[in-house]
Structures are given as C-alpha cells and as structure tokens.
Amino acid sequence: xxxxxxxxxxxxxxxxxxxxxxxxxxxxxxxxxxxxxxxxxxxxxxxxxxxxxxxxxxxxxxxxxxxxxxxxxxxxxxxxxxxxxxxxxxxxxxxxxxxxxxxxxxxxxxxxxxxxxxxxxxxxxxxxxxxxxxxxxxxxxxxxxxxxxxxxxxxxxxxxxxxxxxxxxxxxxxxxx
Amino acid sequence: xxxxxxxxxxxxxxxxxxxxxxxxxxxxxxxxxxxxxxxxxxxxxxxxxxxxxxxxxxxxxxxxxxxxxxxxxxxxxxxxxxxxxxxxxxxxxxxxxxxxxxxxxxxxxxxxxxxxxxxxxxxxxxxxxxxxxxxxxxxxxxxxxxxxxxxxxxxxxxxxxxxxxxxxxxxxxxxxx
Numbered sequence: 241x242x243x244x245x246x247x248x249x250x251x252x253x254x255x256x257x258x259x260x261x262x263x264x265x266x267x268x269x270x271x272x273x274x275x276x277x278x279x280x281x282x283x284x285x286x287x288x289x290x291x292x293x294x295x296x297x298x299x300x301x302x303x304x305x306x307x308x309x310x311x312x313x314x315x316x317x318x319x320x321x322x323x324x325x326x327x328x329x330x331x332x333x334x335x336x337x338x339x340x341x342x343x344x345x346x347x348x349x350x351x352x353x354x355x356x357x358x359x360x361x362x363x364x365x366x367x368x369x370x371x372x373x374x375x376x377x378x379x380x381x382x383x384x385x386x387x388x389x390x391x392x393x394x395x396x397x398x399x400x401x402x403x404x405x406x407x408x409x410x411x412x413x414x415x416x417x
Numbered sequence: 418x419x420x421x422x423x424x425x426x427x428x429x430x431x432x433x434x435x436x437x438x439x440x441x442x443x444x445x446x447x448x449x450x451x452x453x454x455x456x457x458x459x460x461x462x463x464x465x466x467x468x469x470x471x472x473x474x475x476x477x478x479x480x481x482x483x484x485x486x487x488x489x490x491x492x493x494x495x496x497x498x499x500x501x502x503x504x505x506x507x508x509x510x511x512x513x514x515x516x517x518x519x520x521x522x523x524x525x526x527x528x529x530x531x532x533x534x535x536x537x538x539x540x541x542x543x544x545x546x547x548x549x550x551x552x553x554x555x556x557x558x559x560x561x562x563x564x565x566x567x568x569x570x571x572x573x574x575x576x577x578x579x580x581x582x583x584x585x586x587x588x589x590x591x592x593x594x
Contacts, residue, residue: 392467409583
C-alpha cells in the first residue's frame with residue numbers, strides 16, 4: 241500500500257474553475273458569533289472538501305478579508321461561496337425563502353441525533369454557534385429542528401470546527417445514500 | 418425548543434470517576450508527528466466525547482504535560498487514557514498484539530471510504546499523521562488497511578482534528594448500529 245503522490249492527488253481534485261462550476265451539495269452552513277478565525281478557516285476547508293453550497297458568516301464571526309482565516313483555510317475561501325450577514329434572523333429567513341430546512345446543531349429539549357437526517361430534509365441549512373454559548377434560544381425559535389452529536393464522556397461540547405466536520409460529512413453521506 | 422441549561426447538561430454527562438470506570442468504545446487513536454498542540458487538544462476533546470479507549474501520541478507529537486494541550490483540551494486529557502511512544506512501529510505492534518486492527522487514515526492506492534467500516538473490524542486502531550505529510554509509506558506497510566475521507570473540492574486534506582472527529586464518530590456509529 242502506497243500513499244498517493246502530490247501529483248496523483250492533484251489529478252483527482254477539482255481545479256478552482258471546476259469547483260466554481262460544479263453542482264454543489266445543497267447544504268448551507270451558518271456560523272453565528274464564532275470567536276476564532278482559526279475555527280472559521282478550518283470550517284472553510286471542510287466546506288470545500290464536502291463541496292457544500294455556501295457558508296454564511298453572521299454576528300461577530302470573523303470574515304474575509306482576514307489574514308488568519310486566509311492562512312488556516314489554505315485557499316478554501318476562494319472555492320466556497322460565502323457571504324456576511326450581521327443579522328442571523330435575516331440570514332435564516334433568507335435560507336427559508338430559498339426553500340431550505342433550517343436546523344440548529346445544538347443540544348436542546350427536542351434535539352435528535354445528527355445521524356438521523358433524512359434525504360427529504362434537504363436542501364438543508366445547519367447553524368453552528370459560539371464556541372462557549374452555542375446557538376442561543378432566540379435563534380432556536382426560528383429553526384425547524386435541532387440535531388445533536390452524542391457526547392459520551394465528561395465534556396459538554398466538541399471543538400466547533402470538529403462538530404461542523406462531523407455533521408457536514410454526515411449530511412453529505414445522507415444525500416449520497 | 419429550548420437549549421438545555423448548563424446544569425441540565427451536567428446531569429447528562431459522566432463524572433470524571435464514571436468516565437474512568439466506563440466501558441469505553443474499543444477504538445484507539447495513534448497520532449504521529451502532529452505538529453500543533455492545538456490539534457492534539459482538540460482531538461482529546463473528541464476522544465472524550467466519543468469515549469474511545471485511548472490515544473497514543475507518537476514521534477514528535479506534543480504530549481502532556483503541555484500548557485497548550487491542557488488549555489485546548491478543556492480537561493479532556495484527564496478523562497481519556499493516553500500514552501506516549503516515540504516509535505510508531507512499536508506502537509502499532511503493541512496494538513496488533515492486543516488484538517486490534519490497525520487502519521491508517523490516509524489516501525493511498527488501496528484506501529477505501531471511511532464510511533465502509535464494518536462491525537467485525539473492531540477493536541480498531543486508527544492512525545492520523547502529520548498536518549502536511551500525513552501517514553508515511555513506511556508506516557502504511559505495517560497497517561492492515563487504510564480509510565479515506567472523500568474530498569469533493571479543490572483541497573487535498575481536512576484539518577487533522579476535523580478528520581479525526583469525522584472518522585472517530587463514524588467508527589462509534591458503526592459499533593452502535
């Protein structure tokens with residue numbers, strides 16, 4: 241078993257032009273009040289590799305142009321469509337108008353496991369919140385549902401970019417089933 | 418729909434003593450030559466929340482005691498069993514001796530999608546490599562198989578802590594199916 245060489249992998253990947261013209265997976269990520277540009281950059285890498293439709297940065301989430309995001313996204317901010325909308329409720333309403341189901345990634349009194357997503361719940365918009373406080377109640381009121389990642393240990397949460405990776409890839413796998 | 422309060426979540430989580438006595442999921446993570454303590458800390462959080470058996474830190478991967486790991490793991494280094502073994506081949510052989518299948522998380526000429534794991538492939542040890550160079554060929558020679566996360570965009574890889582989260586949660590879901 242041999243690792244693929246850089247040039248071999250390059251041949252498997254889309255070029256930037258191809259990525260811009262590709263039919264993307266109908267998944268939007270809304271990032272609300274994320275503190276760390278490092279996390280935002282990492283989520284852009286996930287958005288690129290999962291070929292999601294777009295990322296909407298809300299509230300005080302850092303947004304391009306931003307050196308730290310550029311550095312940690314390793315170029316993914318050029319391939320993933322994104323926008324900035326300060327008002328998250330407006331961002332949610334925009335997604336609903338365009339026909340998306342809007343789900344929070346949050347532990348609530350009604351949340352269900354993230355791996356119970358169904359094909360008929362797409363196009364899907366997933367909301368990830370602040371590293372400490374998560375998705376606030378006033379935002380949950382505007383969501384169609386909430387999904388949670390089961391936590392089997394002592395801690396209350398995962399790193400937000402890790403959580404984003406887990407739910408986004410599960411969503412892609414559900415779509416492609 | 419309401420977010421669970423801190424005290425409500427606390428009641429759902431294990432205490433440190435409970436975590437230490439819990440039957441953990443038969444999954445070991447080997448981290449080889451990870452550069453960033455931030456990534457190691459984040460992977461410890463994932464190891465806690467997924468209740469994996471242990472994390473083995475190899476090569477130049479930073480290991481506790483380390484302020485940055487302590488800070489980014491948010492206490493998870495106390496709940497996840499871990500060890501340091503400079504020689505990764507020795508670490509792999511130890512895992513094999515204890516009956517584990519050893520899979521690299523790497524794009525190789527024979528790797529298969531990460532979501533094709535089967536229940537009979539546990540107990541399982543997953544190897545994650547360096548942020549830039551991944552899992553080296555001399556290590557792959559000692560692995561039973563390799564799994565890859567499909568990359569649909571322009572980039573070659575995910576952040577290593579995100580990749581760890583995706584494969585570890587998939588492994589847990591496979592176990593619990």
